[in-house]
Amino acid sequence: MTAEPILRARGIVKTYGAVVALDGVDLDLNAGEILAVIGDNGAGKSTLIKCLTGAEIPDVGNLEVAGSEVHFRRPQDAHAAGIETVYQTLSLAPDLDIASNMFLGREIRRRGPLGGVLRMLDHKRMRQLAAENVSKLGIRTLQDITQVVETLSGGQRQAVAIARAVAFGSRIVVLDEPTAALGVRETAQVLDVVTGLREAGLGVILISHNMPNVFQVADRIHIQRLGRRIATISPESHTPAEAVAIMTGATSAPAHVGALSKEDRP
Amino acid sequence: MATTINTELSAAEAFKTRPLTPLQRVHRILHLHPEISPMIALVIAMLVFQLANERFLSPGNISLILQQVAVVGSLAVAQTLVILTGGIDLSVGALMILVSMVMGSLVGLTGLPGPIAFAIGILVGLLAGLLNGVLVSVLRLPPFITTLGTLSIFLALALLMSNGVAIQGEKLGGFLLWTAVAFSVGPFNFTVGVILMLLMYVGMGFVLHQTGWGRHVYAVGSDPLAARLSGINTRRVLMSVYAVAGVLVTLSAWILIGRNNAATTSAAVDVNLDSITAVVIGGTSLFGGRGALLGTFLGAITVAVFRNGLSLARVDVLYQTLAIGILILFAVALDQWIRRAGVKG
Numbered sequence: 001m002t003a004e005p006i007l008r009a010r011g012i013v014k015t016y017g018a019v020v021a022l023d024g025v026d027l028d029l030n031a032g033e034i035l036a037v038i039g040d041n042g043a044g045k046s047t048l049i050k051c052l053t054g055a056e057i058p059d060v061g062n063l064e065v066a067g068s069e070v071h072f073r074r075p076q077d078a079h080a081a082g083i084e085t086v087y088q089t090l091s092l093a094p095d096l097d098i099a100s101n102m103f104l105g106r107e108i109r110r111r112g113p114l115g116g117v118l119r120m121l122d123h124k125r126m127r128q129l130a131a132e133n134v135s136k137l138g139i140r141t142l143q144d145i146t147q148v149v150e151t152l153s154g155g156q157r158q159a160v161a162i163a164r165a166v167a168f169g170s171r172i173v174v175l176d177e178p179t180a181a182l183g184v185r186e187t188a189q190v191l192d193v194v195t196g197l198r199e200a201g202l203g204v205i206l207i208s209h210n211m212p213n214v215f216q217v218a219d220r221i222h223i224q225r226l227g228r229r230i231a232t233i234s235p236e237s238h239t240p241a242e243a244v245a246i247m248t249g250a251t252s253a254p255a256h257v258g259a260l261s262k263e264d265r266p
Numbered sequence: 267m268a269t270t271i272n273t274e275l276s277a278a279e280a281f282k283t284r285p286l287t288p289l290q291r292v293h294r295i296l297h298l299h300p301e302i303s304p305m306i307a308l309v310i311a312m313l314v315f316q317l318a319n320e321r322f323l324s325p326g327n328i329s330l331i332l333q334q335v336a337v338v339g340s341l342a343v344a345q346t347l348v349i350l351t352g353g354i355d356l357s358v359g360a361l362m363i364l365v366s367m368v369m370g371s372l373v374g375l376t377g378l379p380g381p382i383a384f385a386i387g388i389l390v391g392l393l394a395g396l397l398n399g400v401l402v403s404v405l406r407l408p409p410f411i412t413t414l415g416t417l418s419i420f421l422a423l424a425l426l427m428s429n430g431v432a433i434q435g436e437k438l439g440g441f442l443l444w445t446a447v448a449f450s451v452g453p454f455n456f457t458v459g460v461i462l463m464l465l466m467y468v469g470m471g472f473v474l475h476q477t478g479w480g481r482h483v484y485a486v487g488s489d490p491l492a493a494r495l496s497g498i499n500t501r502r503v504l505m506s507v508y509a510v511a512g513v514l515v516t517l518s519a520w521i522l523i524g525r526n527n528a529a530t531t532s533a534a535v536d537v538n539l540d541s542i543t544a545v546v547i548g549g550t551s552l553f554g555g556r557g558a559l560l561g562t563f564l565g566a567i568t569v570a571v572f573r574n575g576l577s578l579a580r581v582d583v584l585y586q587t588l589a590i591g592i593l594i595l596f597a598v599a600l601d602q603w604i605r606r607a608g609v610k611g
């Protein structure tokens with residue numbers, strides 16, 4: 001791969017008072033690749049992707065999207081750069097229905113003066129598009145697009161959040177433990193969708209504690225430990241057991257693999 | 267056998283699709299349509315009061331109730347907006363008095379034309395709302411304490427301005443008193459103020475349900491963090507809600523002047539609490555994110571109906587207040603019940 005990484009982070013530091021959540025983390029993501037991020041609870045995985053997607057502003061460090069430096073100050077900035085995220089907390093408004101959540105912050109207005117002058121929303125169109133996006137995920141139990149999110153199960157909520165990210169992500173999709181609440185069948189479907197994003201040339205960051213899933217779909221695996229990236233491995237170079245050993249500090253970390261960028265090469 | 271048709275349903279799926287108990291059904295309907303509970307309360311109250319006094323549902327008395335509800339009802343529009351964001355506004359009543367004094371003084375004391383005084387009143391309402399908005403959204407002060415503070419400030423300003431002297435109707439000119447102009451539709455008697463209040467409900471109802479801003483108001487009240495992560499500028503939404511509330515309060519002040527035929531600081535001391543009562547009885551959740559203006563309208567009418575009906579039944583004012591207190595507690599308990607226990611199925 002000679003192209004620039006689609007996302008490149010260098011030296012990301014994030015502290016919360018005395019807590020150091022990220023201690024100088026680097027990350028590279030190529031277009032058309034799935035990068036898994038694994039690590040123990042509290043290793044800084046969620047904080048890392050928040051810093052990459054505008055949800056948190058890193059204390060130090062820089063970020064490049066497709067070769068140009070960016071400074072995301074809020075999630076909208078990342079959205080504008082084509083980056084969509086399923087946060088671990090899902091970020092859905094419980095009192096709004098599925099369709100409203102799907103288009104929250106980027107509602108579609110009616111055409112003509114009703115939309116232009118009166119700023120009226122096109123509820124019908126948003127519902128229709130939301131239904132299409134949800135059905136693409138193949139979650140059978142999600143049928144009524146006007147159902148209030150509060151009344152959905154954890155897995156159904158996750159499906160809505162994933163459908164939203166997939167619908168709007170044009171460059172990068174970031175998923176923080178997207179399948180944690182999903183059944184076996186639904187998980188397989190989401191992994192299908194994720195590999196579909198890779199085929200479409202998007203970059204995908206997937207955080208998961210599920211090693212079989214990670215080894216099934218990931219091209220490379222970023223291992224996060226105590227706020228640092230201690231290794232980047234690939235499913236070919238290591239076994240799941242070795243990955244867990246590195247993650248927990250039982251074995252020492254190998255060098256980073258993957259043709260990331262020129263200066264990382266030997 | 268007929269029962270074997272459903273063999274493809276697993277035991278769990280069969281359990282999930284079990285028929286709802288009647289209570290669950292009620293729970294679910296109330297959850298989906300928050301305006302149903304105030305509607306039922308209102309209908310029952312009207313029937314009871316009609317039985318107590320057959321004059322209650324006469325066109326004359328209904329017209330009177332609408333005129334009595336205009337001030338609180340209009341104030342409750344602003345209050346609903348704020349409560350939908352999960353906040354509360356203790357200052358709308360004081361702001362209304364301040365703005366009515368500003369407009370009244372400009373016309374009555376300096377002789378400014380009514381429309382110009384009204385425009386200045388809008389500006390004052392907007393600035394006062396922005397003050398609340400900045401304190402709540404930028405400095406992140408709790409809305410309760412913030413508006414408790416601005417309540418005192420607005421009231422003190424109104425008192426300082428007026429020196430305790432009311433400006434009587436004959437000095438206020440036609441424009442400011444226009445809200446008092448009455449007209450009949452059949453046997454009913456309306457004032458411009460009542461129509462203005464109704465227009466406020468229709469207008470803001472449209473904005474809340476048909477525009478993106480309205481969706482954002484609900485989202486911010488429902489879960490501010492989720493709203494932010496979804497790409498909503500929550501700070502700007504909060505700020506704009508308080509600013510819009512300030513402008514709406516100016517319209518309430520206009521209605522107040524017409525209703526009192528004067529600009530006075532002694533008017534309407536407990537309207538602020540009444541506006542909160544209307545919102546709560548109307549089924550809007552004090553936790554934000556759930557509710558609608560239709561409910562608030564019914565809530566405001568319900569309070570007015572209680573006061574009016576109890577006085578027609580010659581019940582002492584103290585008992586009226588007692589009854590409304592019980593009504594509030596009932597409404598809040600109902601809200602908790604509806605909100606708890608996710609509606610499954």
Ligand SMILES: Nc1ncnc2c1ncn2[C@@H]1O[C@H](COP(=O)(O)OP(=O)(O)OP(=O)(O)O)[C@@H](O)[C@H]1O
Pocket residue numbers: 016019020021039040041042043044045046047048088
């Ligand atoms: N808002 C916050 N305030 C204070 N500390 C925080 C905050 N967010 C994260 N932290 C701390 O930063 C560290 C990393 O947390 P993070 O959520 O990134 O972990 P994680 O790897 O995603 O864990 P998990 O697998 O449990 O999701 C933890 O020690 C956590 O306590």
Ligand SMILES: [Mg+2]
Pocket residue numbers: 045046047088176
């Ligand atoms: Mg996490």
